Amino acid sequence: MCADTTADTPQDLPDYKDTLNLPKTDFPMRAGLPKREPEWLARWNEIAVYDTLRERAEGRTPFTLHDGPPYANGHLHIGHALNKTIKDMIVRSHQMMGHDARYVPGWDCHGLPIEWKIEEQYRKKGKNKDDVPVIDFRQECRKFAEGWIDVQRDEFKRLGITGNWADPYLTMNFHAERVIAEEFMKFLMTGTLYQGSKPVMWSPVEQTALAEAEVEYHDKESFTIWVKFKAEGASDLAGAYVVIWTTTPWTIPSNKAVVYGADYSYGLYEVTGTPDDCWLKVGEKYLLANKLAEQTFAKARLSDDQWTKVRDVETAEFEALSLLHPLAGVEGSEGEWDQPRDFRAADFVTDEEGTGFVHCAPSHGMEEYELYRNLGMLEQVITYNVMDDGGFRANLPFFGGKFILNRKGGEGDANKTVIDKLAEVGGLMARGKIKHSYPHSWRSKAPVIFRNTPQWFASIDRAVGDGQDTYGETIRTRALRSIDELVKFTPQSGRNRLYSMIEARPDWVLSRQRAWGVPLTCFIKKGALPTDEGFLLRDDAVNARICEAFEAEGADAWYKDGAKERFIGDAANPDDYEQVFDVLDVWFDSGSTHAFVLRDREDGTKDGIADVYMEGTDQHRGWFHSSLLQACGTKGRAPYRNVVTHGFTLDEKGNKMSKSLGNTVAPDDVVKQYGADILRLWVAQADYTADQRIGPEILKGVADGYRRLRNTMRFMLGALGHFEESDRVDPADMPELEQWVLHRLAELDGIVQEGYRAYDFQHVFQAVFNFCTLDLSAYYFDIRKDALYCDGDTPRRRAARTVMDLLFHRLTTWLAPILVFTMEDVWLDRFPGDASSVHLQDFPVTPAEWKNDALAAKWAKVRSARRVVTAALEIQRTDKVIGASLEAAPVVHVEDEATLEALKTVAFEDLCITSGIELSADPAPQEAFRMAEVPGVGVVFEKADGEKCQRCWKILPDVGTHAHPATCARCSEALG
Structure with a gap:
């Protein structure tokens, strides 16, 4: 490793600091992204990067x-x-x-x-x-x-x-x-288009139908009631009550039927006793699914000894029955519910919850709607009791003008009014509340209802x-x-x-x-039914006129006076059609x-x-x-x-972000504090296919990783100062260490491009980041600092700088899609120019011949042995035996012959950043340092022998014997 140029030099020895090839770059250590990023944005706008790429990409x-x-x-x-x-x-x-x-x-x-x-x-x-x-x-x-x-x-x-x-x-x-x-x-x-009247998800707050895509599910507390329908017919079951359970009391006024499961087991039960404050009476009989009878009576607050089973009931017996709505014949009902309710089997009934019977309001439930549609009975069972605003029609007895939801989406007065009325007329068996997942509009966040309305369907x-x-x-x-x-x-x-x-x-x-x-954009024939031939006007000329008008005037053309006449033209009599709005x-x-x-x-x-x-x-x-x-x-x-x-x-704790919780992270805040590249780096590091977490501590970690990567780029830029094409060395003529770096680049090229094609940015960034921090900063750069700073114009230094150039072009482009601002900063530091931009580059073609698995296998052995040496020296440094690794010249005992031969073919002392190393095939003595994960390698510490070169700080026996005072042979030659 080269001399620490900040150290004091004895007065009687030359100061060689100015003779070193120290890094030359204006690339700042501190990024200053929040302030500088807008400048790059303005620059990209000036040079029209996106448009330039389109021009250059013609034919791709x-x-x-x-x-x-x-x-x-x-x-x-x-x-x-x-x-x-x-x-x-x-x-x-x-x-x-x-x-x-x-x-x-x-x-x-x-x-x-x-x-x-x-x-x-x-x-x-x-x-x-x-x-x-x-x-x-x-x-x-x-x-x-x-x-x-x-x-x-x-x-x-x-x-x-x-x-x-x-x-x-x-x-x-x-x-x-x-x-x-x-x-x-x-x-x-x-x-494909048709008009139908069926239950759709309806937002009373927004007063419009919603599609499934516009609905999200949240927990909601709902009223739940057990309602009694009296059985009639020529059967001993007449007079018994069929009980239904529902979480939507407001649909009871629209009930048209009760259904049961054809294959379930049912029974007739009798009340034999009642507690205080109970709606049931002794002697009343109830029809219930046997599996659910006990829990149903418990909801009515009956103990096990207050009801008894009379007999099992075959579902075939239900065919002789019809049911009375609990509001049938009630004073003031104006006959609204007097007609008997339909009673039949249906395949959507369950005996897992409820009573084994299901209340049917086909205007407010899709399964019930489809059941009666398939039976051809929709006209008998469809109601229009609920208006656009979620209120009951004004003339509905007892409930007219009551609302399911209030204007803000909270509980209205409809459910309570229905429950109170049922209780008043003896129609309730039990009541309660339940918290369950319920559909809400994802815009208003208010609950929705199912409501039968005429709508257009595909x-x-x-x-x-x-x-x-x-x-x-x-x-x-x-x-x-x-x-x-x-x-x-x-x-x-x-x-x-x-x-x-x-x-x-x-x-x-x-x-x-x-x-x-x-x-x-369609017209319907007045007085026609949706099922009638010619209900919809289908005419190519009409459609063409609409399209022409929309192209020129936009969809507002549909709402202009005379639009119907204009668009229908002579295709039909406009007076015969209604315009859909x-x-x-x-x-x-x-x-x-x-x-x-x-x-x-x-x-x-x-x-x-x-x-x-x-x-x-x-x-x-x-x-x-x-x-x-x-x-x-x-x-x-x-x-x-x-x-x-x-x-x-x-958020950082895995909670959903909410303004009310105060745990939101606004992009603008992150950009102002850290810069957009830190936000982009957070995205790249996350597994976006799952839920991601973000918060202050996570962003601090991202910023720390960014600084490490930035330092790697800065070192590269410094090493490439004044690099000329004439300095380039052919890979075949490079030392093995440089060839190993090229091998790693060839491996990475495949990983990067495969990752980008698979949209796996996390894998791309992790691979490149680990390469930069582990293979480069902590290994290759650390080793080659000495050659870069202290060598003269040697093949080794030129090879290292050539590799730096090859690294530069690949790392800046590979990372440019992620760190768009930082890689532009790196690129312009080296290639300033009015039209220069990393974003106008392609990934460089990486020659396949760079990949050398045999060389990589050899250098894996070398690197493992180096780990043992550096770990051994770290102990000596911690114990203050030495201050720097250049003070050491350890003996390395290697049992494996192939590993020993590999170490002999490389400058192993340079790789370990020591002044000397002795390699030995002898068994390592007892005191040798070993690492369990690298068996067969032992290190015995020895201090380097000789004097310290005042230029590179290596301790060598020949220091002071050359033309330049207090230098080693290499440094003296570099000085000329």
Whole structure:
């Protein structure tokens, strides 16, 4: 190792400090990222890096990551930062691996949250939304979205995200609105679209239908009741009560039936005694599933000796019975519930909980709806008791005007009113509360209800009839086959999640009862039923006129005066048709992006199919899902080849982030404190396929690792000062140590490129980081400092500098997709220039001949032996026997002949940073230092013999015998 140039030199000896080849670099130790990163952003903008790459990449194989659009309202959260950074790493790495890697960022612009914000502004001004012309209202929604797009674009760019920021896609652009309508009309023309009245998830707070993708599940405390339905009929069971259990008391006024399990065991039970404050009476008889009878009576507070089983009951006996609603004949009911309730078997009944009987309100439950639809009895069982706002219709006896939820989504007065009425008329057996998982709107966070309303659906099991049947005739078949045959999933578990959702999902509810969106561009015949021929107007000329108007004016054209007459034209009599004003589910908007982004843009793809869709795991029920359904309905297959999924971001303790808990981490705060590269490095170090944790301590650890890596780059830059092409040495002429480094580079090249192609950034970074810190900083750099600083123009020094150059080009480019700012800093330190940028480079081609497994095996033995020597010297240093390893010249005893021969062929004293080493095949004496993990190597400490060279600090016998005073032969020669 070279001399410590800061040490005092005796006055009678020369000071050789200025003769050393010390590192030359202006690359700062402190990164100063928060302050300096914006300067690089401005520079990239000036030299148009993204556009330049597109020009240079002409003729390359395209690679397109299609951006799942974030919603245009609010500042970015940490999940946005994670998502966009992963996407950026994918795009940048594929560009540097030789692709034309395109990235068009986009935004989802329509939908309820923006409507709410505008309505909120209206309320503050005392305005009523319904008094505002719909086009004016839509224009305000558009302006609101535009404002947040500008904010979010700047925040994304600050994270170092590359892409076509000058021309992003927006679902509210006129062309996008035209294509969304056009894609919808394909469903219209192929017969996939239909209007149906069935239970859908409905948000009373938002007053619109919701799709499964718009629902999340949270715990909710609900009322639960056991309700008595009296049996009637020619049977000894007449007069007994059939008991149902429900967690939705508000659905009891809409009850039309009770069902049972055909294969379950039932019994007739009699009450023989009652405690105080009990709704049951002695002598009353009850029909219950035998398996559930005991726990049901316990809910009614009966002890085991207060009820008895009369007999078993065969389910065939139920066929002679009908049931009375508990409110039948009640004064003031106006006959609303007097009709007997249907009583039949159904396959969705369970005997695992409840009573063995299930209350059916087909207007509020999909299983009940499907049961009576299949029986052809919907007209007899569908009710319209619940309005858009979640309130009972005004003329419903006892309950009119009561609300299921209040305006903010909390418990309304409907459940309590129903329960109280049932108790009053003797219709209750028991009551209670239960905490269970319940669907909530993911926007308003309020509970939803199932409610029967006329809605527009896309059938996923009806033959599409568009001639694109390679993967099946129906949307569901096409989607499932696409998942199995066309799409690769990262992680693979995403495949199972999406497949199971598609396999079990109902038809797609396309309509929303809102104003800000793309309308369902269709017309229905007045007075016709949805099942009638000609109910929907299907005409190519009408569709063409709509598309032309949307392209020029946007979807607002649908709401202009005379729109119906304009679009129908002479295709039919406009007076015979009604115009539909529902808007499309926003998931249809974003699901259609493959058409107006991938298919229609010049920077899209020829086949309208993306190489990668990458989003969070919640998008298996969101964008991945809707894009798959939409594309299978219009182009017959999935719009993507790869689906990459990341998990959620948690705090340091593994808790979900929440503003109320105060444990959120804002990207802007991280950038201001550490810089965007630290945030990007956190992403790269995390296993994004699972949930990730972030917080102050984790970020401190990331920053510490960053500093170590930065020091590696700084050392490299210093060693390359004034490196010229004439200094380059052919790898075949390099010392074995340098050839070993090249071997490691060849290994790493495969790991890095394979990792980037597999979107495994964690593996890439760990491999490169370990190489930098363990193979380079702690090994190769440590060894070669002496040659770099103290050699003259020797082959060894030129070889080391050549390796440094080869390392530089690979490390800076390999790490550039992750540390976009830092690697630019490193690159420009060495290659300053107006148009210079690491992001205009490709990964260098690494020659296959660099890989040398035999050499690597030899140097593995050498390195193991070195570990024993350095560990032995560390003990001497700790005991203050020596101050530096150059004061030592140990004897190394090596039992293995092959290892000994390997050590003899290298300058082992240089590798161990000692002034001398003696190698011996003799058995190691008892006092020798050994390491259990490196058997057969023993080290006996000896001090170096001779004087200290005042230039390199090696202690050698020849010091002072050369032309230059107090130097060794090597240093004297270097001085000339």
